[in-house]
Amino acid sequence: MDSRPNLNKRMDHAIDVRDLTVAYREKPVLWDVDLQVPAGVLLAIVGPNGAGKTTLIKSILGLIKSAAGSVLIHGRPYSEQRSSVAYVPQRGSVDWDFPTNVLDVVTMGLYGKLGWIRRPGKAERVEALKALAQVGMEEFADRQISQLSGGQQQRVFLARALVQDARVYFMDEPFQGVDATTERAIVDLLRSLREKGRTVVVVHHDLQTVPEYFDRVMLLNVRRIASGTVPEVFNEENLRATYGGRVAFVSALATPDDH
Amino acid sequence: MEWFTDIFLDYTLRTVALGSALLGITAGSLGGFALLRRQSLLGDAISHAALPGIAIAFLLTGSKAPLVLILGAALAGWLGAALIASVTLRTRIKYDSALGIMLSVFFGFGLVLLTYIQKQPDANQAGLESFLFGQAAALIQRDVMVILSIGTVIIFLMVLLWKEFKMLSFDPDFGATLGFPIRKLDHILTALFVIAIVIGLQTVGVVLMSAMIIAPAAAARQWTDRLGHMILAAALFGAISGVGGAVTSSRVGNLPTGPTIVLIVSAIVVISLLFAPNRGIVFRKVREWKAGKNLRVDAVLVDLFTLASQHTSKEYPHSERVLDVMSTISGPARRTLHLLETLGLARQIDQNNWSLTPEGVERAQTVIRNQFGGSLST
Numbered sequence: 225m226d227s228r229p230n231l232n233k234r235m236d237h238a239i240d241v242r243d244l245t246v247a248y249r250e251k252p253v254l255w256d257v258d259l260q261v262p263a264g265v266l267l268a269i270v271g272p273n274g275a276g277k278t279t280l281i282k283s284i285l286g287l288i289k290s291a292a293g294s295v296l297i298h299g300r301p302y303s304e305q306r307s308s309v310a311y312v313p314q315r316g317s318v319d320w321d322f323p324t325n326v327l328d329v330v331t332m333g334l335y336g337k338l339g340w341i342r343r344p345g346k347a348e349r350v351e352a353l354k355a356l357a358q359v360g361m362e363e364f365a366d367r368q369i370s371q372l373s374g375g376q377q378q379r380v381f382l383a384r385a386l387v388q389d390a391r392v393y394f395m396d397e398p399f400q401g402v403d404a405t406t407e408r409a410i411v412d413l414l415r416s417l418r419e420k421g422r423t424v425v426v427v428h429h430d431l432q433t434v435p436e437y438f439d440r441v442m443l444l445n446v447r448r449i450a451s452g453t454v455p456e457v458f459n460e461e462n463l464r465a466t467y468g469g470r471v472a473f474v475s476a477l478a479t480p481d482d483h
Numbered sequence: 484m485e486w487f488t489d490i491f492l493d494y495t496l497r498t499v500a501l502g503s504a505l506l507g508i509t510a511g512s513l514g515g516f517a518l519l520r521r522q523s524l525l526g527d528a529i530s531h532a533a534l535p536g537i538a539i540a541f542l543l544t545g546s547k548a549p550l551v552l553i554l555g556a557a558l559a560g561w562l563g564a565a566l567i568a569s570v571t572l573r574t575r576i577k578y579d580s581a582l583g584i585m586l587s588v589f590f591g592f593g594l595v596l597l598t599y600i601q602k603q604p605d606a607n608q609a610g611l612e613s614f615l616f617g618q619a620a621a622l623i624q625r626d627v628m629v630i631l632s633i634g635t636v637i638i639f640l641m642v643l644l645w646k647e648f649k650m651l652s653f654d655p656d657f658g659a660t661l662g663f664p665i666r667k668l669d670h671i672l673t674a675l676f677v678i679a680i681v682i683g684l685q686t687v688g689v690v691l692m693s694a695m696i697i698a699p700a701a702a703a704r705q706w707t708d709r710l711g712h713m714i715l716a717a718a719l720f721g722a723i724s725g726v727g728g729a730v731t732s733s734r735v736g737n738l739p740t741g742p743t744i745v746l747i748v749s750a751i752v753v754i755s756l757l758f759a760p761n762r763g764i765v766f767r768k769v770r771e772w773k774a775g776k777n778l779r780v781d782a783v784l785v786d787l788f789t790l791a792s793q794h795t796s797k798e799y800p801h802s803e804r805v806l807d808v809m810s811t812i813s814g815p816a817r818r819t820l821h822l823l824e825t826l827g828l829a830r831q832i833d834q835n836n837w838s839l840t841p842e843g844v845e846r847a848q849t850v851i852r853n854q855f856g857g858s859l860s861t
Contacts, residue, residue, distance in 0.1 A: 285660050311660040318654045322519060323708045332650055336661030341643055368708045384657075 237296070238263040238392050238423035239284070244293030246276070246283050253279050255447045257293070263391075264421040266414050266437065268428040271444040272467050277427045278314070280444065281394045285311055297392055307336060310390035312381050314397050320369050326380050327352055327365040333387035355386040358416075360409055375406030382413060393417065393424040400429065411437055434458060493733070499619050500729035502627040503744055506683045507721025509634040510692075511699035512641065513679040514721075515714040516672060518700040519652045524579075525564060525673075527693035528586040530680050532563025534593025534689050537614055538600060547610065549629045549685065556681035563589050564673055590689070617688030619729065619740030630682050637675050648672055649710055687741040695721065698748040705759035724748035776822070781850045783819045784828060787839050788847035800838035 239261040246254040254276045261267050269277050282288040284295050286302060297305040310333070330352040331344045338344060356362045359379040364372070372380065378398055385393060398410050414437065417424050428434060434441055434454060441458050443449040443466040450457040450465075491497065517523050533556035540555025541547060563585045570581040597612055613621065641648065650658040651668045659665045676696075683692050703716035728744030757765050786809045791799040806816040820837050823829035828843035839847065 282656070287656050287659055306660065306662045309660065311657060313654065313656055317656065319519070322653050323704065323710050323713050324649075324653065325708070329653070332654070332657065335646060335650055335658070335663070338646070340647070343646060370708070 236299075237261060238265075238298055239425065240296040240299075241280075241284060242294050244280070244283060244295070245291045246279055246288060247291050252446060254283065254290075257444070257448045259442060259448065259451060261423055261425065261440065263298070263423050264418060265423060265439045266418055267423075267425045267440040267442060268434050268438040269425065269442045269444055270428055270431060270434065270466070271449075275445040275466070277444055278396055281311075281396055281425070281427060285309070285394065305392075307388075308391040310385040310388040310393045312385045312393065312395040312398055315374065315377050315381060315400065320372070320377060322369065324369060325365070326356065326361065326367050326369060326372070329369060329380055330355055330383045330387060333384040336388070351387050352383070355383040356380075358386055359383045359413065360405075373403065375402040378402050378406055379409060382410065386413075391422055393422060395424065395426045397427050397429060399426075399433075431463070495620070496729060496733045498624055498627055499622050499733070499740060500726045502622040502630050503619055503686055503725030503729045503740065504722040505627070505630045505634050505725070506686055507695065507699065507723070507725035507744070507748075508718040509630075509637055509679045509721075510683050510695040511703070511717035511719075511721025512638065512714045513676050514696035514698075514700040515703060515710075515717040516641075516648055516652055517676060517696055518704065519710075522676075523693070523697040523700075524582055525567070526676065526680055526696035528567060528582045528589075529560040529564050529677050530684065530689045530692035530696075531586045531593075532589035533557070533560040533677075533681050533684060534614065535559050535589055535596055536562075536593075536681075537611065537684070538593055538596035541600065541611060542596070549626050552614075552685075553629065553633070553678075553681050556684055557677055559589065560677040560681055561674065564677060593689075613688070614684050615688050616690060616739065617684065617686050617692075617741030619686040619744070620732070622686060626685060633678060633682050637679055640671070640675060644668070644671070687744060691741055691745045694745045694748060695724075698745075698752050699724070702748075702752045702755035705755040705762045708761075720748065720751050724751065779819045780822060780826070780828075781854075783816050783823060784839070784843060784847045785850055785854075786816075787829065787837065788844065788851070791839060791844075797844045798838045798840070800832040800836040802835045803837060804835065806837070 237260045239259060241257060241259040244254055244257040244259075245252065257276075257280060259280075269280065271277055279288055283290045283293075284302065295302045297309055302309065327349065331348050333355070334344060334348045334351060338348070353362055353365060356365055359382050361376065361379050361383060364376065364380075369377070369380065378400075382395075382398065385395070399407055402410070414424055414426070418439075426438070428438070435458060438454060440452065441454050442451040443457065443462050445466045445468075450462040514523070514526065517526055536555040536557070536559025537552050538555075539559070540551050543555075544551050567578070567581045567585050570576050570584070571578045574581075576584070597615075600611060610618075610621075647658075647663060647668050650661075650663065651665060651672060655665045655669070658668075680692055680696065683695055687695055699717040699720035700713075702720050703713045706716055707713050724744050724747040727747040728740050731747070732738040732740040732743045755763070757763055760766055783806060786806055787801060788797065790801045790805065790809075791797045803816055803820065806820070820829060820831070823837075823843065824831060827840060828846055829837050829839055831837055
């Protein structure tokens with residue numbers, strides 16, 4: 225790789241992360257991570273617990289301070305591109321007993337466009353309902369969020385990101401603990417986003433479904449082990465390097481002859 | 484209804500009631516956000532941390548004007564809150580420990596300063612110690628005007644930044660990705676919180692002030708699932724306790740106003756925890772009991788039906804003992820059988836034997852269809 229990145233070349237990528245390093249009390253959590261993602265692909269980030277997957281997303285979004293590194297979204301710094309980036313945090317990161325309903329949570333995705341002080345109105349309501357319909361949750365608009373199942377909560381979070389109408393989506397473990405219906409709905413959603421040329425980065429746990437759901441994969445364990453198209457890099461050698469000891473579990477998944 | 488006219492006629496009572504009500508509204512509504520952000524105890528730390536600020540403000544200015552003391556209290560309270568945040572962020576001390584440390588350090592320092600001030604040969608020092616437990620009865624119109632104007636500004640800002648504060652409370656990380664300066668919003672909300680607390684210190688005192696923050700919000704949460712309604716209810720509960728405390732302490736001799744306010748708001752909390760629809764304990768128990776009863780009825784019904792299915796008539800009688808053995812969830816079947824009889828679903832043939840009525844057969848078939856998807860194999 226060219227050590228002095230050509231600016232024009234960097235413009236081609238939807239996401240271009242260079243030398244990203246994050247440390248927590250002197251202990252590196254992410255070490256010198258590079259990631260280039262072309263536009264219009266579905267990318268999975270996989271790695272063992274504590275590998276820094278969530279940290280990577282959060283530091284790209286500026287939620288965690290990085291010690292070094294740069295992030296470009298469609299060729300420009302993230303701070304200038306906020307409106308074209310949407311974020312789906314881990315479902316467990318919020319209090320689902322918060323006194324509000326589904327429509328209200330989805331409408332939060334439009335707060336950035338609304339700007340300060342202005343209240344959401346009819347137009348925002350229509351957009352939020354449209355996004356809810358896309359995840360099959362339009363009947364739940366007035367439902368208290370505390371009454372949702374895990375899968376329904378996840379779809380509400382996805383709808384909140386959909387109303388942002390972004391070019392790049394970051395999703396933190398959207399498949400975590402969801403029912404089969406929701407898993408199907410998320411996969412369909414990811415594909416329809418790709419058809420529209422959107423780029424989606426997904427922190428993913430289930431190695432088994434990586435080849436089926438994603439075009440590209442990044443294997444991460446503090447350092448970037450490998451990143452590229454699924455046929456290129458999703459192999460036993462890289463998984464071994466990423467997951468270390470638990471190879472028996474890994475190799476059964478990665479051998480292509482098994483499929 | 485004498486007290487009602489008193490509020491309008493008695494100048495002192497009117498002043499105290501109005502001041503306490505305004506305080507209840509301000510503290511209650513901001514307490515709602517604190518509750519949702521799990522910062523209720525921060526209110527306690529802030530109110531205790533405000534004590535040295537009051538003493539220092541007096542030592543520096545020699546004045547007991549409410550604005551001067553409130554300013555001192557607010558600065559000290561804010562410093563306490565900032566130190567708690569800073570200690571949590573920069574050291575390995577956890578949030579609850581940092582909170583406890585700041586609370587006691589500031590409060591201890593405040594007590595030292597108060598004692599020092601009391602020993603001064605100065606007639607003007609009297610009255611500062613009333614900030615410990617509050618002295619609502621001493622509220623005068625000037626104090627109420629200060630509470631009113633500051634409270635209005637706080638409520639105005641809260642309504643203005645409603646959507647931002649809601650996002651900050653529900654999902655701050657997401658708000659940050661939308662480009663809102665979440666840290667600044669956090670500082671603004673905390674500042675409003677600090678001010679709402681310090682304007683209440685003269686009335687309720689540093690020791691009990693946290694009840695005015697936590698209690699109305701905790702009670703309000705029980706009654707509604709909408710943020711707006713919850714904050715309104717918290718303000719209302721705060722106002723009711725303020726007026727109630729003022730009136731009660733004026734009608735009943737020698738009751739201190741501040742603690743009476745706190746007792747009333749605590750009573751509202753207890754009532755809300757027990758009787759609020761949906762979230763209240765009583766309603767939950769009733770619902771569970773009803774669900775349990777329905778389950779038992781259905782279970783015994785299906786048992787009777789299953790037994791009868793082995794005979795030619797679906798209404799073939801069987802002994803209570805058999806049902807006792809069969810029922811896995813309900814224990815003795817007798818009470819449930821009598822309930823079935825009342826409902827017209829079963830009838831007692833003799834001392835020990837029961838059979839289904841035609842209605843019971845129909846109901847049992849419906850239950851089986853719903854629960855077992857059509858067929859029942861035993």
